[in-house]
Amino acid sequence: xxxxxxxxxxxxxxxxxxxxxxxxxxxxxxxxxxxxxxxxxxxxxxxxxxxxxxxxxxxxxxxxxxxxxxxxxxxxxxxxxxxxxxxxxxxxxxxxxxxxxxxxxxxxxxxxxxxxxxxxxxxxxxxxxxxxxxxxxxxxxxxxxxxxxxxxxxxxxxxxxxxxxxxxxxxxxxxxxxxxxxxxxxxxxxxxxxxxxxxxxxxxxxxxxxxxxxxxxxxxxxxxxxxxxxxxxxxxxxxxxxxxxxxxxxxxxxxxxxxxxxxxxxxxxxxxxxxxxxxxxx
Amino acid sequence: xxxxxxxxxxxxxxxxxxxxxxxxxxxxxxxxxxxxxxxxxxxxxxxxxxxxxxxxxxxxxxxxxxxxxxxxxxxxxxxxxxxxxxxxxxxxxxxxxxxxxxxxxxxxxxxxxxxxxxxxxxxxxxxxxxxxxxxxxxxxxxxxxxxxxxxxxxxxxxxxxxxxxxxxxxxxxxxxxxxxxxxxxxxxxxxxxxxxxxxxxxxxxxxxxxxxxxxxxxxxxxxxxxxxxxxxxxxxxxxxxxxxxxxxxxxxxxxxxxxxxxxxxxx
Numbered sequence: 001x002x003x004x005x006x007x008x009x010x011x012x013x014x015x016x017x018x019x020x021x022x023x024x025x026x027x028x029x030x031x032x033x034x035x036x037x038x039x040x041x042x043x044x045x046x047x048x049x050x051x052x053x054x055x056x057x058x059x060x061x062x063x064x065x066x067x068x069x070x071x072x073x074x075x076x077x078x079x080x081x082x083x084x085x086x087x088x089x090x091x092x093x094x095x096x097x098x099x100x101x102x103x104x105x106x107x108x109x110x111x112x113x114x115x116x117x118x119x120x121x122x123x124x125x126x127x128x129x130x131x132x133x134x135x136x137x138x139x140x141x142x143x144x145x146x147x148x149x150x151x152x153x154x155x156x157x158x159x160x161x162x163x164x165x166x167x168x169x170x171x172x173x174x175x176x177x178x179x180x181x182x183x184x185x186x187x188x189x190x191x192x193x194x195x196x197x198x199x200x201x202x203x204x205x206x207x208x209x210x211x212x213x214x215x216x217x218x219x220x221x222x223x224x225x226x227x228x229x230x231x232x233x234x235x236x237x238x239x240x241x242x243x244x245x246x247x248x249x250x251x252x253x254x255x256x257x258x259x260x261x262x263x264x265x266x267x268x269x270x271x272x273x274x275x276x277x278x279x280x281x282x
Numbered sequence: 283x284x285x286x287x288x289x290x291x292x293x294x295x296x297x298x299x300x301x302x303x304x305x306x307x308x309x310x311x312x313x314x315x316x317x318x319x320x321x322x323x324x325x326x327x328x329x330x331x332x333x334x335x336x337x338x339x340x341x342x343x344x345x346x347x348x349x350x351x352x353x354x355x356x357x358x359x360x361x362x363x364x365x366x367x368x369x370x371x372x373x374x375x376x377x378x379x380x381x382x383x384x385x386x387x388x389x390x391x392x393x394x395x396x397x398x399x400x401x402x403x404x405x406x407x408x409x410x411x412x413x414x415x416x417x418x419x420x421x422x423x424x425x426x427x428x429x430x431x432x433x434x435x436x437x438x439x440x441x442x443x444x445x446x447x448x449x450x451x452x453x454x455x456x457x458x459x460x461x462x463x464x465x466x467x468x469x470x471x472x473x474x475x476x477x478x479x480x481x482x483x484x485x486x487x488x489x490x491x492x493x494x495x496x497x498x499x500x501x502x503x504x505x506x507x508x509x510x511x512x513x514x515x516x517x518x519x520x521x522x523x524x525x526x527x528x529x530x531x532x533x534x535x536x537x538x539x540x541x542x543x544x545x546x547x548x549x
Binding site for chain 1: 367433435436438439440441442443444445446449450453454457458460
């Protein structure tokens with residue numbers, strides 16, 4: 001059912017430098033037969049896929065196809081919804097994060113998340129928003145180390161130049177696009193190896209969207225990125241691989257096709273993918 | 283219809299003005315320096331004031347707040363952050379019942395358990411306990427509503443950073459809700475500061491200065507009662523003056539707390 005076809009790596013090498021390709025051979029995340037439920041309702045059915053490390057993977061599909069739910073299973077946020085549960089396995093490296101002894105709080109420290117609507121902490125300054133992750137996790141850093149950490153992550157989020165003179169101002173006073181980049185800096189500050197983005201641009205204007213996309217591409221050199229989007233152009237612009245999900249007649253979201261983005265958009269292997277990307281539904 | 287509604291609104295709004303205005307007019311002549319610095323004098327002796335009552339109300343109120351605020355806020359945190367289901371409804375129902383208890387009943391209860399029981403005599407601390415019982419449901423209910431107003435997206439953002447739940451509550455939820463929580467505390471203090479019936483049965487009142495919580499203690503509402511039931515015009519004026527001071531104290535405390543919270547939020 002899952003149309004994952006490993007095509008010839010020659011095409012891959014034209015785009016990615018060999019070293020990164022080597023790293024990609026070891027998947028950053030391996031999802032095995034994952035199903036997710038809200039109470040008695042199943043939202044995600046039996047998804048298996050591997051996400052390559054230091055690359056951008058897009059998850060696309062129409063509303064209600066379970067793409068956000070799948071994303072929230074990758075850092076154990078799904079189970080925070082009352083009545084929600086998960087079956088199956090998610091491996092980060094060699095560790096199954098749903099194994100009994102695993103602390104979800106620790107997992108969330110390693111997998112960062114950026115949400116649909118920019119959500120900086122409104123009572124905190126720009127500086128404190130970036131410092132929030134380390135502080136909330138109880139790291140004790142010297143003043144100088146924290147200053148350095150805040151600046152480094154604001155730079156990584158391409159926000160430093162715009163906010164360096166207003167670090168003490170409220171994070172809520174920034175523009176929408178700046179707020180979202182602040183949220184990215186906040187997510188990066190705990191040094192996650194994976195960052196999940198749940199439709200990060202759906203509340204932003206085209207220019208702010210463009211800047212976020214640029215940023216996603218840059219960050220992919222150091223961090224594994226997973227981005228959920230209902231915007232197919234965005235998926236084709238930022239991702240190296242794309243997963244297409246669709247809810248069946250039973251309302252359960254399943255993986256229809258997963259492969260290299262350029263191939264999925266030009267020569268989809270499944271008629272439903274083709275129907276979706278050509279705009280016939282969704 | 284509109285005219286009727288308008289008239290009712292006008293009446294409701296003017297009630298406050300009428301009451302406040304009358305208190306000011308009748309109470310103002312009583313206010314002089316001695317009124318704030320002296321204790322009650324025997325009738326006929328010049329001077330005399332409400333100093334012990336003012337001090338007693340502050341002490342009894344602060345101690346009551348020290349009991350009630352942590353309990354009320356903790357209960358609100360519990361039902362909002364940890365158990366929003368059946369537990370929350372049960373706790374809310376219980377809080378509503380306590381809030382609905384006539385305050386004299388609370389006074390009788392504390393009188394039986396502390397004044398007649400554990401302590402053995404009237405005491406300021408018994409008054410604090412009685413006021414705390416009245417304050418807990420007010421703090422709890424208001425704090426619950428305030429905590430529910432904190433957007434879930436902020437909790438999610440904090441949890442997604444790998445924060446344990448208790449740190450999310452301490453460093454994100456409570457600071458976000460601090461203005462509302464301060465309002466909850468002020469509401470409860472304002473309500474408790476004016477309670478008379480439970481204090482009659484617990485703190486009793488005291489015409490002397492006393493800061494000993496284990497002894498009878500003066501309080502503004504008791505002092506107002508004391509002056510008001512007397513047959514002397516001078517004491518009646520002092521009762522009005524004490525009423526004015528009580529209203530002013532509540533207003534000043536509310537205002538100061540809000541200002542402090544707002545300044546804290548701005549920095």
